[in-house]
Amino acid sequence: MxxxxxxxxxxxxxxxxxxxxxxxxxxxxxxxxxxxxxxxxxxxxxxxxxxxxxxxxxxxxxxxxxxxxxxxxxxxxxxxxxxxxxxxxxxxxxxxxxxxxxxxxxxxxxxxxxxxxxxKMLPGIERPAIASFFPTLRGESVMLDLGANVQCSAQNLVDFAVMGNVFCRTVLGTVEPATGLINVGSEELKGHETLWAARDQLNELDLPGRFYGFIEGDDMAKGTVDVIVTDGFTGNVALKASEGTAKLVSVYLQRTFKSSVFAQIGYLFARRAMQKLRQRTDPRRYNGAIFLGLNGITVKSHGGTDAVGFANAIDVAVDMVREDFLERIRSDLASIDRSVPAAQAAG
CATH class of the missing domain: 3.40.718.10 (Isopropylmalate Dehydrogenase)
Known part of the structure; x- marks a missing residue:
């Protein structure tokens, strides 16, 4: 636009x-x-x-x-x-x-x-999903759902994968995203029938990039995939656990550098590196969760953020409009057969 x-x-x-x-x-x-x-x-x-x-x-x-x-x-x-x-x-x-x-x-x-x-909802989408992005060892990944849907069918997970793929390409600029399903293990037989059905369907979809398959919790920070798909219960727990871990590490570092005179002197030498670390892991930088699947753009800012974080949420909204996100997701939804066979969806 x-x-x-x-x-x-x-x-x-x-x-x-x-x-x-x-x-x-x-x-x-x-x-x-x-x-x-x-x-x-x-x-x-x-x-x-x-x-x-x-x-x-x-x-x-x-x-x-x-x-x-x-x-x-x-x-x-x-x-x-x-x-x-x-x-x-x-x-x-x-x-x-x-x-x-x-x-x-x-x-x-x-x-x-x-x-x-x-x-209202976009045609063909049953439920909206909350999506957001966060830092990894390889850059940034998008994850959904983060709490809108506690229980999901295979069809819901497939829809989330399609929407997350478009979001990743539109907002993060990843040309060919890799997509993964969070599971209790990466092996083919791990998990339950709903995950298996979603996996089988995603293997058949002609999405830009590739479907990686099952991933585990530690793959999130590794950046194994660009789009992380899960139900809202698991996604919300994983997100809050990640945020809590980041705060824990931050507090530990502060206490360590204050623990002795030598530690404080060491901080003086490491100050610039620590500033870069704080900037890279600053949650305000990743503020702005998106409600995907709606026939319009709504961005949810964290309630406890400050002006910097809220400005970043506005940035996300501007990017989504400028990149014609809704039109692109409509196009992808219309061109991809996301239906899960009845025998699979029954799980």
Missing amino acids: SGRLTIALDAMGGDHAPRMVLRGADLARKRHPDVDFLIFGRESEVGPRLDKMKRLKQVTTLVHCDDVVSDSEKPSAALRGSRDASMRRAVEAVRDGRAGACVSAGNTGALMAMSKLVL
């Missing part, structure tokens, strides 16, 4: 909203001078802050919304009682064509429910 692009933002979502959202938008404005923002939120809270950010205000339209979806609100309750919520209005802006994508750091369940209700 060329020309100016509009991104809708939920100003009230996140632990540090609306300050974090506005500061993140201002950072994104500098990176994307051809992007305008449609910001939804309470005028009394957002307006005075926006007035102080003159350059951001020039490319922003603020829409007042009375309601806010709380982090503890159940998705069903949010759907029933929050028709004027900032989150819902941002999603509706995408549906109505006023924005190319929306970004929110609010309640994940509510955002997914609203996005699915308002934007």
Whole structure:
């Protein structure tokens, strides 16, 4: 796409909203001078802050919304009682064509429910999946599902693989991605019948790149494959375990360098290398999970992120629109027979 692009933002979502959202938008404005923002939120809270950010205000339209979806609100309750919520209005802006994508750091369940209700599903996709990318020894990989679907059929896993393949090529720029299914072992007979059925079908698909087969948990960090496919239960546990491990290593390093005078002196010599390590593993750099399978683009920012992380989530939204992600995934879905034989799908 060329020309100016509009991104809708939920100003009230996140632990540090609306300050974090506005500061993140201002950072994104500098990176994307051809992007305008449609910001939804309470005028009394957002307006005075926006007035102080003159350059951001020039490319922003603020829409007042009375309601806010709380982090503890159940998705069903949010759907029933929050028709004027900032989150819902941002999603509706995408549906109505006023924005190319929306970004929110609010309640994940509510955002997914609203996005699915308002934007609808892409033809041929039964369930949406949450996808995100993270660092590996070889670069970056994309993983899905990260929590939208606790239980999945073989057909769901096949759909996730197709969508993850398109996402990897579109956002990460990997020309021929390798795709793998998370299992308890790489051997052919490991796992259960649903995984076997999905594996057999993926072996037959003519996806760009190649289907690697089964992978194990340690293959995630190795970068064995570019697209990691799993059910939402396993994916969410794996993601949170990875985040916890990263924090653990960070704390251990801090304590080690503070443990003695010699260790502190050693840190002075290693400071630049440590800065590079922090930048490479900074979770803000990988902020921005995408709801794949919807007939519109919704990006979920981590609720506890800061302005830098939120700006990165906006970057993901801009990239997906600029690269015509929806059109590319529609094309791939139309050209690939993803049906799982009934005998296999029964598992």
